């Protein structure tokens with residue numbers, strides 16, 4: 356069973372500072388998005404229950420990725436396939452990244468199952484899995500909360516807002532996972548030490564054959580922090596709190 | 609002249625999209641065409657609201673097969689000569705957006721919280737950086753797919769629509785639906801509540817929910833929660849989740865109990881008029897976006913509040 360997991364490197368969102376409402380991303384540490392870690396864990400669990408196989412992480416991003424990827428290799432991935440660039444990928448929209456990931460995946464052999472997060476940790480647009488599935492002409496099942504491999508099919512519980520569908524999809528296929536699907540493992544120290552020695556292919560974005568037409572279709576005018584001016588008044592106990600709320604006519608009495 | 613096509617599998621969201629399309633068409637003069645798939649009652653409903661409806665009826669089309677749905681929509685886009693497609697940003701609408709955009713070579717923006725026709729562009733606002741910021745974007749390509757968050761627009765009404773049938777070809781699907789289970793219905797609309805009492809992972813046990821519910825009752829409010837309380841612990845339904853993957857709420861008063869304040873949560877509550885944070889950690893991030901900060905154990909504070917309100 357050859358499994359591919361697409362993981363996106365994102366800035367640590369809690370550490371982003373804003374200057375004049377604009378995010379300052381320089382020097383913010385990178386890691387993989389939480390849901391992408393769920394996707395990796397799902398792949399590793401499938402591989403373990405299958406008895407053999409390989410989990411390859413595919414990721415497109417800037418050069419910090421070569422360091423970030425250790426996190427995934429420690430958490431159970433066997434190999435990594437990275438496409439890196441100074442900054443072009445950080446500004447690329449979903450249509451371009453989908454094309455990049457597709458070209459990378461095409462270089463991998465005999466892929467049975469491709470796992471994506473339902474949304475990346477920063478952009479959360481949910482486009483990548485569906486786009487790559489279309490580009491590879493593979494069936495796709497989204498919002499998986501459970502996956503079971505049965506012969507050459509996967510049985511997937513697809514959890515939507517109001518219903519849960521149990522669907523059978525023939526492999527190879529693309530599946531996007533939700534965060535509730537599992538609890539990602541915390542790698543041990545030995546696993547972290549071994550991660551650096553696992554096979555890693557790094558390709559330069561420029562070496563991919565993307566054709567001529569790869570221009571952002573989505574233009575970002577600005578990205579600004581929402582304005583907030585909260586009072587942050589400290590109260591010492593429940594009755595002080597109630598008094599304050601009553602004074603503002605927020606509660607009766 | 610260009611055309612706007614709207615589609616949602618859900619009736620209420622389809623009506624919201626009709627309003628969105630009308631708002632855009634008011635400045636652009638675009639023609640609006642509503643699509644329905646295997647759903648005659650929705651076609652009637654949209655036509656009764658004044659829409660020109662085009663219907664696809666194909667027994668071979670599996671709605672869970674997003675790729676096949678996208679192929680059918682792509683054919684409809686072609687036949688209608690539409691260049692803007694508005695979809696609903698519920699879960700299946702959002703994945704359809706990515707798939708359709710790829711199928712028709714369109715740029716795509718999902719989870720749109722606000723949109724506006726301006727200088728011949730459609731300016732969209734959506735959360736960025738996990739909700740820490742708001743991005744204003746537009747699509748430059750001729751074809752555009754925009755998925756709009758539920759409740760961004762109100763439901764359309766009107767009269768004098770029409771219904772026309774469309775033919776599309778559908779390939780055999782590699783996806784089979786084995787079972788459909790309705791989820792336990794929790795019909796609460798936390799996004800409409802004036803007062804919200806929300807709990808996070810600071811809550812010790814499911815049993816402790818009882819006092820939180822009692823407090824909410826006393827205040828005439830609704831109980832809501834952070835995501836892990838619903839998806840990991842399963843103490844409350846996902847209907848009650850506030851945040852990026854939950855609901856966007858704008859209550860007059862939000863009392864947040866044992867919630868740390870990560871951006872994916874705060875994005876759903878930052879428009880509340882007044883925010884109270886009760887957290888045992890005096891450095892909890894949530895305190896920075898609260899109007900009233902009480903550093904204490906919620907398991908002590910909640911019973912006190914209840915008895916003071918008695």
Ligand SMILES: Cc1cc2nc3c(=O)[nH]c(=O)nc-3n(C[C@H](O)[C@H](O)[C@H](O)COP(=O)(O)OP(=O)(O)OC[C@H]3O[C@@H](n4cnc5c(N)ncnc54)[C@H](O)[C@@H]3O)c2cc1C
Pocket residue numbers: 388389390474475476479807808809810811833834835836837849850851852853854855865866867868869870871872873876886887888889892904905906907
């Ligand atoms: C793509 C994506 C989308 C997401 N969408 C959402 C979303 O829509 N909504 C959402 O909520 N999350 C979402 N998350 C998860 C989010 O990142 C956080 O993990 C989550 O909000 C944390 O929930 P919490 O604050 O309840 O738990 P924690 O972060 O564990 O915080 C618990 C808090 O309780 C306090 N506490 C502990 N004991 C007590 C006590 N006895 N009394 C008082 N306080 C106590 C602690 O000090 C701490 O601050 C998303 C994540 C991703 C990656």
Ligand SMILES: Nc1ncnc2c1ncn2[C@@H]1O[C@H](COP(=O)(O)O)[C@@H](O)[C@H]1O
Pocket residue numbers: 360361362363364388390391394413414415416449452456470471472473474475476478479480481482483484
């Ligand atoms: N640059 C990237 N490299 C690898 N995988 C990605 C990248 N961007 C997105 N993904 C994958 O696509 C999913 C959805 O991303 P998004 O469309 O940005 O919400 C993520 O959860 C990842 O699995």
